[in-house]
Amino acid sequence: MNHSFDENDHVQTSLYVKPTAKSATYLHPSSYHPSFIPTGILKSELIRIRKISSNERVFQEGVTEIRNKATRSEFPGKVINAAMEMIKEWDDDKRASLFVEATTKAANNSVVWVSQLPSCIRKKFSTIKKYLPKEVSLRIAYQKPESLQTLLFNPRALEADKSGVSEPCGKCKLCGNHGGTGSMVHITTNLKLKIENKNRNNAIKSKLNCSDAGIYVAVCNNCDETYVGKTMVSFKKRFTAHRGKWVNAAESNRDDTALLDHYRDHHLNIYENWCSKKNSTSWF
Helix, strand or coil, rough: CEEEHHHHHHHECCCCCCHHHHCCCCCCCCCCCCCCHHHHHHHHHHCCCCCCCCCCHHHHHHHHHHHHHHHHCCHHHHHHHHHHHHHCCHHHHHHHHHHHHHHHHCCCEEEEEEEEHHHHHHHHHHHHHHHCCCCCEEEEEEEECHHHHHHCCCHHHHCCCCCEEECCCCCCCHHHHCCCCHHHHHHHCEEEECCCCCCEEEECCCCCCCCEEEEEEEECCCCCCCEEEEEECHHHHHHHHHHHHHHHHCCCCCCCCHHHHHHHHHHHCCCCHHHHCCCCCCCC
């Protein structure tokens, strides 16, 4: 949040957007996620803006920022319009009701105010207390200033491992250890993505094999299109889920069948030829 004081020394708050996030976008609607996700994203963001904004002017500025971000993300017009219609009556009373809901859910009936402002102006925050219910306490937390250690040493710089590589473990089906296929794991130091017909390379920071988890990319051997997924379990377990959908020719569910749907939509001849052979071979 942005913090400021008006002529009466009352705290005013508004949306703060990091300079590096000025052109950021939300999850693209074409991704393999439920169709209600864009609507949920906008609703959550607008609730947050209504809570943050201390007056109508900064609220409308925040709404404009959210609407522009949704437009950049190619959200459907009807989704954006529905969100704008939802907030037409969101005045200060609506903001108060949202805070009541938040304080009611608080386990210890306290509100934590996090600020980067120097602690020497702590007394100015005392004006907030009279606007809160008596049973609610206000706690102020300040971000620590930079120390000599943080100025001279950046631990994040050590996170990137220049020797990062993707390689097979040699033990699972993904590596071709079972069945008639060869290894489906590329030995590479880069994730090669094709997004909007543009090729992009992202360096792999760690040494990974099929027993690891994280972000993975599946590349079509027929058109070089890419599917990007994220898994909390190992890559080989996630691949087994994809593989099971292929073996069973499952109906589309916009997630586990993403790879199968690609062949259904773009390589139908190959898919039908595979279907005719799958019962007589064990290559998959």
